[in-house]
Amino acid sequence: MNPVFKNLDKIEFPVTYMCTGRCRHCSLGDKIGTPGSIDPEAAERVIKRISSAYDIKTVMAFGGEPLLFPETVFRIFSAAAEAGIEKRVIITNGYFSNDPEIIENTARNLVESGCNRILLSADAFHRERIPLDRVMIFAKSVLKLLPGGIKVHPAWISGRGADNPYDAETSRIVSEFESMGIAASKGNIIFPEGNAEKYLSEYFDPAKAYVNPYIENPEDIRTVSVDPDGSLFGQNIYQTDVLEILDSYEV
Numbered sequence: 001m002n003p004v005f006k007n008l009d010k011i012e013f014p015v016t017y018m019c020t021g022r023c024r025h026c027s028l029g030d031k032i033g034t035p036g037s038i039d040p041e042a043a044e045r046v047i048k049r050i051s052s053a054y055d056i057k058t059v060m061a062f063g064g065e066p067l068l069f070p071e072t073v074f075r076i077f078s079a080a081a082e083a084g085i086e087k088r089v090i091i092t093n094g095y096f097s098n099d100p101e102i103i104e105n106t107a108r109n110l111v112e113s114g115c116n117r118i119l120l121s122a123d124a125f126h127r128e129r130i131p132l133d134r135v136m137i138f139a140k141s142v143l144k145l146l147p148g149g150i151k152v153h154p155a156w157i158s159g160r161g162a163d164n165p166y167d168a169e170t171s172r173i174v175s176e177f178e179s180m181g182i183a184a185s186k187g188n189i190i191f192p193e194g195n196a197e198k199y200l201s202e203y204f205d206p207a208k209a210y211v212n213p214y215i216e217n218p219e220d221i222r223t224v225s226v227d228p229d230g231s232l233f234g235q236n237i238y239q240t241d242v243l244e245i246l247d248s249y250e251v
């Protein structure tokens, strides 16, 4: 085993960079809207192969908006459940269709596919772009099927109760979900990258060196994250077996 991956326990799929939002804090910036999505069979293979060699505890799907490709997402979670991976998590903005029937069916199929933690991106930034009534149909459907399995997952400038208009509005939105029985996750603190760097610069201290909290230590990689085009560590899962990619990875 490549020692760099001795603590590897998570596989992530940003399923697509297509999205129903264009949020002003989005760290993806110009990548948002790039067409395409991960091939479901290839994603399934990655899960099977990696989990046969490593003790994987979490599989996560996000985007963009992953539920624009629901069948791919279902396949990812059913493969993760079959492989015995305990935490099967999606981050979604909850808006992928205007049709209530499609929204409810997707929520049911998502839960039945094996997804057991749903993080619903909702805050002042998403609220500017994403229609609340559609999100609520999704949230209520999931809440019925998987009580306690859905959390609101907000992005903060500084945190709950902070003295700026975005965090004040996000605090209000989080309370709205809490009153429905949907608790809040810790959420994310926004860092200056992508749209956030362009549109929220007044909230960042130019003298401070911000660090992207999602960048891994290259000598102790705990998460494998496969891009929608199959890229992984300078190679591609469509051309090379994922375990060979991990074995040949050099710092």
Ligand code: SF4
Binding pocket: 019, 020, 021, 022, 023, 025, 026, 027, 028, 032, 063, 064, 065, 093, 121, 126
């Ligand atoms: S923050 Fe989330 S919902 Fe908003 S544009 Fe980015 S990926 Fe889409």
